[in-house]
Amino acid sequence: MRYVALFLCCLWSTVCVLPAETIAAPAGTQWNHITVEPMKTSIYVGSVRLNTGVFERNGENFSTTYDARVVPWFFWNENGTITLTLTEAEWAKLAKGERTEFKGEASNEKRKPRHVTGWAQPADRTSGKIKVRVLADGIELIFNGRYQLTE
Numbered sequence: 178m179r180y181v182a183l184f185l186c187c188l189w190s191t192v193c194v195l196p197a198e199t200i201a202a203p204a205g206t207q208w209n210h211i212t213v214e215p216m217k218t219s220i221y222v223g224s225v226r227l228n229t230g231v232f233e234r235n236g237e238n239f240s241t242t243y244d245a246r247v248v249p250w251f252f253w254n255e256n257g258t259i260t261l262t263l264t265e266a267e268w269a270k271l272a273k274g275e276r277t278e279f280k281g282e283a284s285n286e287k288r289k290p291r292h293v294t295g296w297a298q299p300a301d302r303t304s305g306k307i308k309v310r311v312l313a314d315g316i317e318l319i320f321n322g323r324y325q326l327t328e
Contacts, residue, residue: 208326209234211261213307216320224248227309227320229259231327237262243283257285259293274299283311297324 211232218225226246232239240260247253261281263271271277281293292312299305307324310317 207234208303208328210327211239212325212327213309214323216309216322218318218320220247220316220318223250225318225320227311227318232261237264237268239263255285255287257283257291259283259291261293261295271297271299289314303327 211234213229213232215226215228217227224247226248228244228246230241230243232241238260239262240258243257243259245255259281260283261279263277263279267277267279276296276298278296279294281295283291283293285291293309295307295309297305297307303326305324307322309320309322311320312318
């Protein structure tokens with residue numbers, strides 16, 4: 178019976194346009210952390226696996242460390258920091274269940290800059306899909322994955 182109720186709730190939320198208060202964090206809750214599952218993309222004769230720590234909120238910025246592993250080209254592996262920026266307007270769109278674009282910057286351990294763009298598409302109140310584009314040395318890497326919001 179619980180599964181039927183859960184299914185009906187999910188169906189109802191996709192059919193109706195819910196006000197932001199319904200999808201947004203419960204009263205007194207603020208989403209301060211974003212967890213992104215490890216992501217992988219293909220490159221010419223290989224692949225890149227991107228692992229990030231938990232993004233922590235500081236104003237409009239969410240920052241963490243990253244680890245990129247390139248197979249079989251291990252000498253291209255790198256670690257660094259990454260910061261994504263979500264303005265209040267973009268955060269409001271995300272809270273309404275709308276696809277939201279973001280920008281950011283990263284830099285590896287050698288302080289080489291990496292330009293980051295992407296979007297997040299909520300699936301429910303606390304999770305959804307994410308697409309991240311990283312421009313590294315003139316090569317655009319595109320990663321698809323899932324995210325989870327936590328307090």
